[in-house]
Amino acid sequence: MVIRKPELRGKPVVLSAKDHNRVVITAASPEAEKEGLFPGMVVADSRALLPELVVMEDKAGREMRLLRGLGEWCIRFAPVTAVDGADGVGGSGGAERPDGLILDVSGCPHLWGGEEPYLKQILKRLRAIGYHVQGAMADTMLAAWAVARYGKGYPIIAANGQAAALGPLPCQALRIEAATTERLQQLGLARIDQFISMPRGALRRRFGAQLLHRLDQALGHAEESLEPICPVEAFTERLPCLEPIQTRTGIEIALQRLLNQLCERLQQEGKGLRTAVFKGYRVDGKMESIEISTTRATHQANHLFALFEIRLATIEPALGIELFILEAPKVEDAAPAQTTLWSGSAGLEDNGLAALLDRLTGKFGAGVIHRYLPEERYWPERSFRESTDLRETPSTSWPTDRPRPIQLLPHPEPIQVTAPIPDYPPMLFRYKGVLHKTAKADGPERIEREWWTDAGPHRDYYTVEDESGGRYWLFRSGHYRDDHSPQWFIHGFFA
């Protein structure tokens, strides 16, 4: 947290979260802990103790995300890394927050010149970023865990030296339940070496099987498991060229090959891409790129190729392109049924339609495709809303109880009228220089403005048919008043 916001450095910072109806501290910075604040304390109390305290809201899973990120970063040091406590590693039970990383370093330290420089290097790099870290290395995970958290001496424990290293540590270092710890302390067994050599039967009888299991794990007699972090591999394919490519045919072949590779991978993983970027690195150091997007996740190479083909002419190879890269920054799960349905018809779910819309957006850019859903509002211009998702279905039905014109003008246009007051449709009106005589009329239908969004007069709508059969939607804006008569507008044409 402090790394992200440098201005917080050196200040006491706590993270808080709601627990029932109190706000409690979930994590405290070293500066805050120095002032006597601890996780679990009520924020109001800690504010009283320390008025300058910075309280920030905690988000669920924040540590987990941070540790996963660090774990992925640590893969540079060891091939197998895991977040401690991710799935209750070691089965400690209870709601323990993940607070550490476990690295399986078998066969790695010699690359850094031995165990000591290796551990030092890891810790130095992490501390340089700004984390407060402790590290230890041991034969067993639990021993390393204990020494890293409670050890005061040398952090690297020699092979089979766990028993000696654990000896001076407090009994909490075995990751046992709080109740067991308490009982051990009541009996005066505060340090591990005080009970490590006691008869197992006696220990089991008094403290349960967990303590023995932990001891075995720490000494390497029982097995421990860990769930390694598998970094998500980005969907990227690259194609270096021996000779710079200058022709369109060459670029097309490169694109086709990259698409086939990428789509094969997507298909195997049951994914489809929503956006893809095709980049070409030119000999002169410049980069050409084209981007496409699809309305639905897809891994159909020929469809994607058609989308790219529309834009392919914008690539300028100049002296030639020596490296092609195809990236899929946005990838979603795609239903595996997609391939079998390719030729079927299913309304808006139709694959052909999705492909068509992709081609249209590919050629003309986003924003040319509109689909509308009903909205429960009376103001005509707002009686429908745009939907971006083809699968979205209307939540209300389209109303048919009121007359609505088939052609609606983008903006109401003023007309000159002769209308009797107070509430009659016009007898005559002039629109674009043509005089229309009213033969039949319906109305008025008063539509009030939505006062919470905009202010202005209401509209009184009339359906008017003139003598030649033209049907119009006219409205009067506002009331008649003594000093002025309201303006009339034409808003649409009925079929």
Added chain:
Amino acid sequence: MIAKRELIRRLQEELLPLQGFRPPTAGARVDMGLGPVAAAFPRGEFPAGAVHELISASPEDWAATGGFVAALLAPLMRDGGVGIWIGTRRTVFPPALKRFGVDPDKIVFVDLAREKDAIWAMEEALKCEGLAAVVGEIRDLDFTASRKLQLAVEKSRVTGFLVRHQPRNLGTVAAVARWRVGLLASEPEGEMPGVGFPRWKVELLKVRNGRPGEWIAEWNNETGFKITDHEQTICLPLLPASQNRLVGYSQAGAAG
């Protein structure tokens, strides 16, 4: 003599598929509810899976044409089909389509800046077999472009409507029919005052191998079309006068 007439009839039947009138596959037959209008077409049925051209001159007729197209879309989209409405200056008000039996949320509107793009988009849309109908508001297009649309339709069997408002030239277009829909004054329902149901004068100006005619259509949003013959229906012989031209054209089409 009878043998000759029979021969001509058989030849006509053979020519129809070449001109885009293919017999609908079983189960794909759609009843457009057009009644007597359908009789003007060869085989007496509305040719779905073809491109229809509709022209209008005034904004009032434009609205009538929009209503007529929407009323024709409804049976085509009945089984959850999807329509595409392509245009450059779209003014159609989506909620109003519901009154003509079309679910506005089943229509995808494509608004483009240029006429040329709209023609391209319409051709692409007509190639897409999953669609029920394509409406293109395109003012002007040349014969080659319309021929491309017709070819796309012949393969995919999608119904296309080429809505042309205030066209600048009315040259030949490779469409199965050319319609003109104009507004007529509504008829009051009994003693009810006010504006009645939409009433249009539907003119079939050109129809390949059919009988052009004129009808009065009234649209009721519950019962659909009510179509009556216009007083002066133009009756033409079954074969158009320029039979040779038509045959020649069809050969040219087959060769190209």
